Amino acid sequence: MKSLYKITLVLGLMITVSSCFHNDKPNYQYFPNMYESVSGETYSPAPVDVFKNGKEGQLPAVGSINRGFEPFEYENTPEGYALAKANLKSPLDSLDRNSDKGKELFEIYCISCHGAAGDGKGKLVEREKFLGVPNYKDREITEGSIFYVETYGLNAMGSHANQMSAHERWLVADYVLKLKAQ
Template sequence: MTNKPATRGPAVTFALLAAATLLFAGCRQDMHDAPRYEAYEASTSFADGRASRTAPVGTVARGWLRDDEALYTGKVAGQTVEQFPFAITHADLQRGQQRFNIYCTPCHGQLGDGNGMVVQRGLRQAASYHQDRLRQEKVGYFYDVITNGFGAMQGYAEQVPVRDRWLIVAYLRALQLSQHAPVSDVPADRRAELDAAPAATERH
């Protein structure tokens, strides 16, 4: 019996250690927050406090040389291009529609009539695509406006990549066509649908 306390000693120590391990597990955050920068993290190393650096002015990153003037500016030698710089497929049009609905509808509306939600909330009236001036404009013009903005509209170069901008232009053309077509373009057997009540639209 005399040696009992001796054996109990380590057992108690072990129990206490186990409890302490459980209690304090997760208290150390070293590996949760490693000494590296996450996207957008602040940094004390730079005067502007940003860890994410922008390329110095006048430099071009490898693979980012934009020497295809028509593709990147919508112009050739200062003249607005009339043709898309690449062939537009049906899938392209669908993506164009999706991108249009994300980036353009807030102001221009799903119909492209310039009555989007943000306009309804007070932004200056956005242009309707269904006016003669814009029906006559070349595709390069729309690309240029998306890229650099126009009037109250800011440029969307940071938000929409180059290819998507062209796809939006392609969809915009389809939209113009859809709102400026004679009834005779609609197949005779489906004309009745034009007079039918519109189905409830699903909001995305």
């Protein structure tokens, strides 16, 4: 008797499961993208109908700041340079000023153009890849103006803000002032 109940239960379950299947209308899929992935062509633009203005999903949120980014209050203009030169002071105290680290960073990022003595006679200038690199001793520079130029770049010199942190740029500015004093 118990086996009859088991056979009836199994047959009823099989009929119930198979009766839900229809070739024209497949069963409901809980995660359809797992079964039928949406393919995208490499380097193709995103469909316009996905985003309101065509690029909304690719833009950062309004007012957001990149991780690790430190805002710089001086604008990238000649007036901003003049203000930085006059007003910007190093936040490093006497314990933070590490001339060995500043020299090391200078030798990595600056020596190829500015030269070891800061005289504007680096390897790239000697090979005439860049011309007109200034001698530190011939210019009126302050730690603020050096930091500004390292941050934004000036003339043929590009910005070093992506290569060095703000602390490292201050260390280089301190070392450049020591080169100027020699």
